[in-house]
Amino acid sequence: MRLTLFMLLYISLSSFSTDYTLDEIYDVLIHVESNNNPEAIGDDGRAYGVLQIHSICVEDINRLYNTEYTHQQAFNRIYSKQMFFLYLQYGIKRFKRRYSRSPTEGEVVRMWNGSVYSGYKKESTKKYYRRYLKFKKLLI
Numbered sequence: 001m002r003l004t005l006f007m008l009l010y011i012s013l014s015s016f017s018t019d020y021t022l023d024e025i026y027d028v029l030i031h032v033e034s035n036n037n038p039e040a041i042g043d044d045g046r047a048y049g050v051l052q053i054h055s056i057c058v059e060d061i062n063r064l065y066n067t068e069y070t071h072q073q074a075f076n077r078i079y080s081k082q083m084f085f086l087y088l089q090y091g092i093k094r095f096k097r098r099y100s101r102s103p104t105e106g107e108v109v110r111m112w113n114g115s116v117y118s119g120y121k122k123e124s125t126k127k128y129y130r131r132y133l134k135f136k137k138l139l140i
Helices: 002-015 022-034 055-065 071-075 077-099 105-114 124-139
Strands: none
Touching (some): 022 077, 022 124, 055 077, 071 077, 077 105, 105 124
16 A cells, blocks of 8 residues: 555656656755665654654654654665655645745755755755755765
């Protein structure tokens, strides 16, 4: 069930016209967040895995999609990538409804850092986006 839901949402992303893909963003963020270490623990023990996922993010995904992910699954690359896509899929759709346009790459990256609800507007996520751009330049 979980994998089917993930695949349907992944395919639906193709309906967004952008100059980036979530796969590309993911490939950079795993280096920004954890230096590509799936066993990483950060933020004083609150952030797990390759994407440094917090339990509040997992709870939000479960609420939004009626899934049953656990915070511990953030250590698993497959589950963490699924959670990443689900969370940002919701954020992109929400953003598009609100602004009648797709978010920019920077807005999506800032959503990951500061929440899909307002992270793209927070001053505090600008530094994170600059860090993302530095890693992107090195990786691509």
